[in-house]
Amino acid sequence: MISKGIRGAITVEGNTSEAIGSATIRLLKEMVERNNIEVDMISHAIFTLTEDLNADFPAKYARVNLKWKEVPMMCFHELNVPGSLAKCLRVLIVINCGESFTPEFVYLEGAEALRK
Secondary structure, three states, X not given: OEEEEEEEEEEOOOOOXXXXXXXXXXXXXXXXXXXXXXXHHEEEEEEEEOOOOOOOOHHHHHHHHOOOOOOOEEEEEOOOOOOOOOOEEXXXXXXXXXXXXXXXXXXXXXXXXXXX
């Protein structure tokens, strides 16, 4: 068994707990579905938010709403690069899997621009 990372990002409507929570849940559910992730496969998750998002911790929504109670998670601010995508929440989910697993990265709500 090896570890592989799955990247995801979504833009958030506004700097509120509700908007951060909704975006977090939407992004994580999509990532889990597209990659057939079981919670016991997850080694850890790292969340970053742009500096214009500080109303809440995205890890809280994974823990409470998605039952990721045993998953180690950390939240950080993204590097503030001029001209970068605003109101963006990013996540790196690291899973334990077989060597043949090919991750599908997920970019939603304007975050697709990060992959151009």
